[in-house]
């Protein structure tokens with residue numbers, strides 16, 4: 001049984017996180033308490049999660065769909081720094097999380113992840129954050145690519161219906177997470193409030209044939225994830241770091257079938273891969289591929305010939321490879337227990353066979369295994 005003071009300890013921990021995020025104490029104290037109370041009124045931090053769908057779970061709407069795919073930004077391709085204006089809207093959207101399960105996402109611009117922000121090193125970026133009138137709570141934005149208190153989180157706490165604007169200079173090139181930094185922060189992250197901010201160095205990176213945008217996140221639900229309904233968040237599972245779902249781009253199956261990543265044999269491919277967490281570290285791997293180049297943790301320096309790369313919660317990477325053999329390749333977190341929780345995406349590569357690199361000589365069964 002959880003300790004009866006566990007709720008208090010969680011609040012203390014969250015308060016520490018809020019302090020680390022450099023939220024001003026004068027603003028944060030009354031507002032944080034009100035924020036947590038408001039959120040917990042909707043999602044009380046139960047001492048244990050019931051084994052069946054709780055009474056507040058809603059019936060799954062008949063035509064509930066996945067959220068749209070997130071927008072990837074094209075290369076900047078600009079010789080000089082410039083002034084750039086980015087607009088994001090914090091917006092609640094209910095969408096399909098997995099077969100039979102809906103989820104009340106909170107998003108940037110209606111997708112998970114939010115749109116990719118892509119600028120050039122030296123750009124002066126004005127970022128406008130609107131919070132939709134129908135948002136249930138305040139939201140904000142902290143970009144790990146911003147130099148300043150809270151990465152913007154301090155000055156963008158934005159109530160429903162309001163707008164915040166701040167400006168920063170993109171000083172360091174790399175691949176950075178942006179996310180909502182309104183306490184309780186993991187609660188907002190687990191609802192889908194994150195994206196990538198890509199800051200290109202002068203001259204950009206080498207041109208490739210295809211670029212993709214993928215982010216991992218872990219999701220915690222009340223009840224049993226095998227049951228149907230629109231399920232609410234389980235704060236106690238979040239604190240214990242025991243997710244029901246670990247997904248790419250917001251939902252189980254979001255990178256499959258018609259939404260799979262697509263390439264042709266011989267393409268050079270770059271994947272911007274971020275891990276929003278809020279809790280789990282990712283061992284990013286593509287079954288059947290080797291990363292020719294990895295920018296570990298989004299760093300400027302590269303590593304060559306990497307099988308799996310570790311992506312911390314709140315971190316991102318850029319991987320590059322050339323497709324050689326046609327077929328279907330599976331993106332995974334190689335902590336493979338998470339496969340059953342949704343951590344799988346597909347890369348479909350079309351083209352002629354390449355038997356010099358790969359061919360079957362004798363197949364023991366018709367049931368092709370994993371790897």
Ligand SMILES: [Cu+2]
Nearest residue numbers: 139180182188
């Ligand atoms: Cu938020």
